[in-house]
Amino acid sequence: MYSRTLLCLIAASLCSPVFADTVWMKNGDKLSGKIKVFDGGKLLLETPYGGSIALDWKQVQTLESDQEMLVKQDAYNGEKAKSLKAAEPGKVTLANGDAPKTVDLASIEQIMKPRPLVEDFLWKGNVDVAMDYKRAENDTDDYDVGFKTTARHGRWRHNAEGEYNRETKDDVTTTNNWSAEYALDRFITEKWFWQGRLEYKRDHIEDLARQRTVGTGPGYQFWDDELGAFSLGALINRTDYQYRDGGKDNFYAAAVKWDYTRYLIGKNVQLFTNGELGKPLGGVADYSLDAEIGLRYKVTEWASLNLKAEKDMIQGTSDSDLDKTRYTAGFGVTW
Structure with missing residues (x-):
């Protein structure tokens, strides 16, 4: 029984x-x-x-x-x-x-669904892929792969992102670069946090071959909920430049960093933008900008289509300036 x-x-x-x-x-x-x-x-x-x-x-x-x-x-x-x-x-x-x-x-x-600003554990992220193959008078192959992920535990938040770009035209490589960044946030209150970050960029084509940045500073989380998130950070960075001809520069800079995401139309469309605007404290460069803005359309719960515009600019360097704008369309995976 x-x-x-x-x-x-x-x-x-x-x-x-x-x-x-x-x-x-x-x-x-x-x-x-x-x-x-x-x-x-x-x-x-x-x-x-x-x-x-x-x-x-x-x-x-x-x-x-x-x-x-x-x-x-x-x-x-x-x-x-x-x-x-x-x-x-x-x-x-x-x-x-x-x-x-x-x-x-x-x-x-x-x-x-209400969500505490800092949960015991939360992991989210996305991978975006864009590819373009053209076979005509000029053969062109273009690849763009990027990822961004965030993990939270207690008062700690781990942020990691990276990107790889490569473009060839008639078997000649015209773009070949990659970047990686890791940032660690420690929440002091529900809104205020302190961030430390490391970033490395490598370019095999441009005159500015390597960029290394170490920074720290306070940040403020305006919101982080089911519909998106918005945070601002004020950082003091130490940046090292290495040029293709062997020249080097290093300097300290004050920077503003932002990260904004917002779901629209019943959470089917996501608007996102993130980036950093820096002002060197010395005379190495006038300013630097590394920004991204785009849209994602959810096809399923995990798959999406995306449109992105990226801007990478450094003005006033002693060797050569950098000014690149890149537009991509592709697909991605979100979790």
Whole structure:
């Protein structure tokens, strides 16, 4: 009898639904799944039968969820709800124990899963690949591979990124360079952190053959949630230049570093930009800029298409200036 009861309990647990959220539509449809995010007028519902579905918010009558949710009724302030409960048409109840609150759906701008700024462990990143082959009067092969990843544990955040570019034209290499960077953040408060970073760039074509940078300074995390992140850092860097003819320069510089990502249209499109603007404290160069901006379109939960523009500029060096702009289109993997 005990074995039979245990078997029934196991079977019941295996058959219990994993998707516990429900959305009622104005046309009478009732959809079950897991609410991922609401933004840009689209409610993203993950279903076991149709994958992720973007629902028009204006067509939603009410909804409920057993998840803890952050509900924003303006662009900056949000209220955490232990769960969402169905209410009369056009409304939803934010359940918080003895103080439930019913609000109009039309007043809600965003719904997302709240996430602490520093979790025990969180790993995310992406790899982007772009390739271009042209066979005509001039044969051209172009490769661009880049990655960016972030891992958090306690008050520590590890950031790593790298890129490789190579282009040949009629069997002559016109571009051949790679870069790698590692940065370690220590959060002092929920928003403020201190960063130390190392960066190395190698170019086999340009006159500026090697760049090495070591820097440190404070940073501020404006937000980091389900819809994106934005942080700024102020760094003091020590940079070493080595030129192809054997010449060398080294200097200290003050720099501003930014990293911005934002999901749009029901988390299907991602706008991102990151980079660094530096001003040398000596007379080696006037300024330097290393920046990237682009869009990613999610084809599946893990695959995406991307468009990117990259700018690498150094003005006022004693040997030669650097000014490169690169546009790429390709595919990628995100986790």
